[in-house]
């Protein structure tokens with residue numbers, strides 16, 4: 001620029017330069033010499049700033065002309081989630097600003113990722129965010145880097161769409177300046193769109209002696225004769241032609257205007273701002289003249305108004321598939337052209353979501369329900385035996401009232417199993433399910449208190465009998481009535497706890513996301529019904545803690561009385577087995593079932609239901625079947641209660657109390 005300015009004759013106007021990063025400083029400086037500048041290829045939105053660049057006029061449109069066209073393209077395919085990758089140059093930052101503002105105004109989700117030299121982190125970020133629709137704002141050499149990095153990082157496929165600027169050279173991916181081969185790059189650019197302002201008029205009218213087809217022939221011929229590694233067909237060539245035409249016309253009309261003022265263009269010096277103003281006026285007024293690129297219309301910023309092509313790369317050839325009409329915002333589809341997609345479908349802007357509700361399968365539900373029904377019948381049978389045989393020695397010694405409570409607990413536990421699995425399996429929360437949630441919690445909690453509470457009380461009494469010196473005083477509080485009352489107190493405590501829980505933070509049915517499977521084009525999201533409440537975990541831990549403490553204490557008592565062997569306390573061994581059984585099921589199997597439920601509803605429910613049925617049945621069998629068996633056996637061969645205690649194991653205290661049936665024995669086993 002300085003060379004041109006300093007060399008004679010004085011320059012009235014500049015044509016170019018070709019790239020915004022070179023043109024911006026020129027455009028900022030030329031006004032000091034009163035020189036006008038015409039652009040045929042500068043697209044930076046910054047150059048529309050008339051305060052900063054008062055002397056530049058663009059025969060070509062600004063990049064912002066593509067924004068509404070790109071918006072229309074995304075609307076056409078219902079893409080709402082977009083990613084912009086920009087090269088950190090001023091031109092692309094300003095393009096990004098205007099595009100981002102428009103997309104956000106239209107409620108699109110837009111994520112902008114910038115890069116300077118190494119595109120790897122940008123690509124990794126796209127991959128992490130599962131980007132699908134990616135707009136590239138960069139020169140083509142950087143686009144090749146991006147695409148190569150996408151290949152190297154496996155970020156490509158039929159689900160990804162790239163939207164590029166149409167001013168890249170025709171086969172821009174064939175330039176070998178990356179670490180990828182052309183074939184590798186071609187694997188990435190399977191779904192590519194260009195937004196590209198129109199470069200030729202629709203008709204073949206003559207402009208200054210040349211039609212567009214003749215111009216194109218001459219231009220391509222010229223390029224062909226040149227060194228093909230340097231000279232490539234540039235889409236701005238007809239704009240260059242039109243720029244010269246427009247400038248020539250403007251200078252002609254300027255001369256006319258100046259003549260009326262008794263001035264001439266030949267009077268121009270760098271100090272003649274008056275002449276510069278007339279030139280600028282005449283450029284601004286060259287509206288609606290016909291050029292090779294169509295009718296030339298400039299907006300108030302001196303930028304060209306023109307339609308935009310929406311093009312698609314089909315079989316690695318650019319195809320005009322639709323025309324965006326800038327003035328009315330409509331899209332005109334090209335009748336003979338279709339959008340083509342590598343897998344035959346329009347890619348989605350995000351993984352499709354396929355919601356699947358997991359339900360307990362019918363066979364599993366019916367199997368467990370059948371087992372529970374059998375359990376209920378067995379429980380009633382044991383209840384009947386317990387009541388009927390209550391006066392028989394072995395039943396009587398095992399505390400029939402506690403046994404009754406235990407059987408009632410077992411029945412409730414059995415009923416819990418189908419109740420837990422019967423919840424309606426629809427994609428909506430129902431009132432019935434919420435009621436079942438609450439009932440479930442009451443059932444399992446009360447069942448536990450009745451079954452384990454009864455067993456615990458028995459163990460406790462055995463422990464007291466064999467470890468307490470002042471047995472007579474203590475046993476007054478270990479009568480059947482007292483123990484039954486204690487079990488009922490546990491049930492009351494449970495009920496109060498659950499009532500408060502459900503009043504303060506009611507348990508509700510909810511549909512929870514339990515698993516997400518990421519497939520290429522679709523996200524399978526699995527849901528299941530779950531009972532939950534605010535502060536669920538805190539409430540749950542509270543309930544389980546007190547039951548856990550009771551259970552640990554029960555374990556301790558069972559361990560302490562493990563060597564007691566006395567036919568009068570014939571079920572102590574079985575009580576111990578029940579306690580271990582309940583402990584393992586409650587502490588290990590049930591939590592496994594709860595956690596498995598999240599990954600596999602059927603497996604989770606099966607584990608939970610089976611463990612409850614097994615644990616309850618084992619308890620009933622151990623506590624009652626053995627007694628029935630013993631009762632039958634002793635009915636045929638009468639035996640006399642004897643007591644044997646392994647003194648070395650149970651220690652002196654137990655041994656001392658275990659010398660013989662105490663007079664207070666009757667208090668305990670009336």
Ligand SMILES: NCCCC(=O)O
Nearest residue numbers: 019020041042043044
């Ligand atoms: N329109 C292609 C060149 C971009 C620019 O530097 O203005």
